[in-house]
Amino acid sequence: MAPSPSSPEQPVTLRERKKLRTRRALADTAVTLFGERGFDGTPLDALLEQVEVSRRTFFRNFRSKEDVALTAVKELWGTYLEVVDATEKSGPLADVLLGAMLGTLERMDEDWYRRFPPTLRLIAGSPALDGHALRHCAETQTELVRRLGVPDRLELRLLIEFFVAAWRCALDEWLPDCPPGELPALLRRSCSSMASSLALEA
Known part of the structure; x- marks a missing residue:
């Protein structure tokens, strides 16, 4: 292993x-x-x-x-799970998920911020690598359900899916220029937009 x-x-x-x-x-x-x-x-x-x-x-x-190509991604989510473990699970779980990722981004060093954007571009350019990344994301989400310490139910899985979607939207806005200091703010904005997104009408 x-x-x-x-x-x-x-x-x-x-x-x-x-x-x-x-x-x-x-x-x-x-x-x-x-x-x-x-x-x-x-x-x-x-x-x-x-x-x-x-x-x-x-x-x-x-x-x-695939594993070596995704090192930066796996470092991120590995650290995220560690931060979730160390986080007090109280209040809205959406805040717990967001706070843990903000704490994770604070832990990542300059070397990681240098490697992460080209890793995302590699994923976007390779169907095989994209599939591997999606499987890793699914495994991480399953592990996250276990570590949050709350009953596994539909609402929890939907919340995690919404959070991952908000994270990806933040990355889409961040990726062109990739200023390290802006990613947390973009993630906050993306997460805060979830409720209004669900209320959109045709």
Whole structure:
């Protein structure tokens, strides 16, 4: 099983630090290489050659070519679930979902903000990668239902779907220029528009 995409603690041993450096090199090079050559048209061996690692080393860090390409996305949602776990579950759940994502965005560093936009462009340009991303999103939503600690019912699943849709709308507005400081504000605006969107009339 591949390691978790996000870890709250810095590696202590030399072996752990070397593993983290290899993992970061693979993720960084994947975004650049796939962006230049296209995800679907670039074999995994081309990435391994660039980073100078073996297939065995690669599969100790990632499950697949799709997995390494989606590193920034998985880091985001992995951290989000951690923040949800640490968040007090009181008041409207819509506020809990939004607050957890705002807290998550505060945790992400400059390197993540550099890698995230090209990752989104890779997803948009590859049906295979888009399908992988959608499956990961569905898995995350299922895990989120479990971690929120409230009964699993239709209303909860709809709320999570609405929140994910609001997040994607915020990303659509953010993606052209990608200023890091504007994403939280765009997400707040998108979430605050949900109620009025449902009230729209033909």
